[in-house]
Amino acid sequence: MSEPPSQGAKAVFCLCAAEVLTMVGVFAFPTLLPDFVAAWGLSNTDAGWISGILFAGYTVAVPVLTTMTDRVDAKKVYLFGALVAGVSCLAYAVWAEGFWSALTLRFIAGVGLAGTYMPGLKALVDRTRGPSQARWISFYTASFSLGTSGSFLIIGAIAEIWGWKIAFLLAGLAALAAFVLVLTLLERANPVPPAQPVNPFDFGPVFRNRAAMGYVLGYAAHVWELFGARSWMVAFLAWVLAAQPGAGGPSPATAATIGSLLAMASSLIGADLAIRFDRRRVCAAAMLSSAALAAVIGFTGGLPYGIVVALILLYNVLIQIDSAALTTGAVMAAEPDRRGATIAIHSLLGFGAGFVGPLAFGMVLDMAGGGNSSLAWGLAFASMAVVVGLGPLALRLR
Template identity: 45%
Template sequence: MCIGQLGNLLPHVAVPSILAQFLIPEWGLTGTSAGLLAGSFAAGYMLAVPVLSTLTDRIDARLILIAGSALSSVATVAFGIFASGFWSGAALWALAGIGFAGAYMPGLKALTDRLEPGDSSRAVTLYTSSFSLGVGLSFLVSQIVAEQFGWRAAFYTTALGPLVMMAVCLSLTPVTPKATTTKLLTFGPVLRNKPAMGYVLGYGAHCFELYGIRTWLVAFWTFVVAHNGGAGVLTPVAVSFGFSLLAMPSSIIGNELALRFGRHRAVSVVMVASACVGLSIGAFAGASPYALIPLLMLYAITVPADSGALTAGMAMSAHPESRGATMAVHSTVGFGLSALGAWCVGAALDASGGPNVPSAWFAAFAVLAAGILIGPLALKWSRGAPTLTTSSLDPDTVK
């Protein structure tokens, strides 16, 4: 499943990868419109995931995973063929996001439905942390292909990735979900599950920061290189790939720390640390790349370190009969705030003088810091509720 997910993620950041070098100058995009274009993927995902993830409580998630992967591949090819400006690009990229809505959380549900009973946090964390490796490959492949063969070729190439997940799905044993009496798109029990909602809102803060930096990382490092003459520094390709590559072990280690020291405590410390590192990067945006690289690599560790712990906490706090619905809310909040993060960073850049001004990047990183600091507040809000687990939960406990 992790290998299949790497394939599904190959198109994931194709648009952010080529924004600064190709789409912004060719289509005359502002920071705000560029953020909206990149965020349209998350917006499409957010609109579709409530239905698609909730359906996994009724039918085998494997079937939804196959359909979502196929749509993701087709929409990515269509972007390469037909996208010619902001509106066509946003519509097609939102369609790709809808396809991914049938791939990511349904993939997690397909995985957890096939695990033995018990603490599944390590398996969930491995799946969620492989997300970062897939994003790194997406950055790497998209930029290399675009530079060699043009940006449209990057979409034709990355569209092959989801076919890997379709092949994986064919090898999975069919599973019939347990019968549920809950109506489709009934999220009341999920919203009343305070422990799970704490993780959901914390995940939203995480996604705001994560997608904000992923959307603008290449543009930021392009600015850093240009601001310092471009000699003797890592390329945006190397920085974006390295940033994503560090995320996988970081997420796994973060979950292990959560198991040792307590999930709320570990996640809150990571989020506060990430805000501090982000503000430091913004404050030194005009400094030498050699001073910024260590800070950026530290940020690559703090940003994803809470991801696996948050998603595993959500999965373990969810009622077994509404786990798909809980995952739907989790993803809807997460990717909704992902789209908002990409847009807010672009808007902050526009409002502060544009992406060629160091102070504008401080404003951008300040926005990211403000977003992630919502996470500890959400976890503190949910702390008073009893912890729910998949082994002890029954319908009467969800209040």
């Protein structure tokens, strides 16, 4: 049985649009990282903590919030998450004044993301059925990159004109707009109760599902690299540009925006390839390709700025090929009555790695000589190559 086309399309449009709106504030700090480092006297490790703590907040909250969607309509959880995301950005605009206040408020922003991203996916799964569902899922997960590009573009542009406080204020209002959108447009759905009563917070069956866990562990390796790169690429390009006064090419924030848009297209293409060919092999090939580029890209800072930007854009494409394919694989391999729990573990391990990735990058950067050292940047990027290179091993689980 499949859903009426108009109903499924309406749910997908609503949730994808809301995802983009709630994402405006997610990469606000990485977009303005060089400015905050200078204004607040942060070390690279401090900046790594603030960049990564959002994903720590996500990791703490997502097992509870996403697992709840096996028992209550995911729409209710989503509304809570959008509200938290909006308030956290508004509070950042008013109260952030240094390391500890920024750390606290970005942690709360992570809780908001935990209440929107994967609960939004579960809301979509609950409202779509049939052969089109895998493609709907890929559209939703690929919209994460569209939201990321919007975050880099909007925050960078607004901060340049009116300052970072107004940029965060706008991000908060965007999340509240997503709240209104989902509240008014997304139709109600009742999760189908399992045939046998189960404890929704018993994650043992999820961990014993080897097919699903292969995708979950592969996703963790992927997100370590993805968020590590997205948290530091603007700072890396800013360092390259500072050493080449007058160099032509897009600004670091614009380059990150373009990279995220290319990543969205890459994710959709990767999802389609995974449907047509062996999903695990497609994902493994993407991981090995991005690992190969990550191993060398940090050492290219001495090349002309335009060439470094081109390499960063290619890197964004390679990173994202497997993103939607991994998430769709985990959802499709999950037991039907434990999809919420499986998505929760998928996010817990994935975004847990997303917290550690930016932090580890900053620590390697500091230990290897700091942000003015070509060797340090090279080793920091190479450290991500080591992690994502382990992803294909996880995909061997069946």
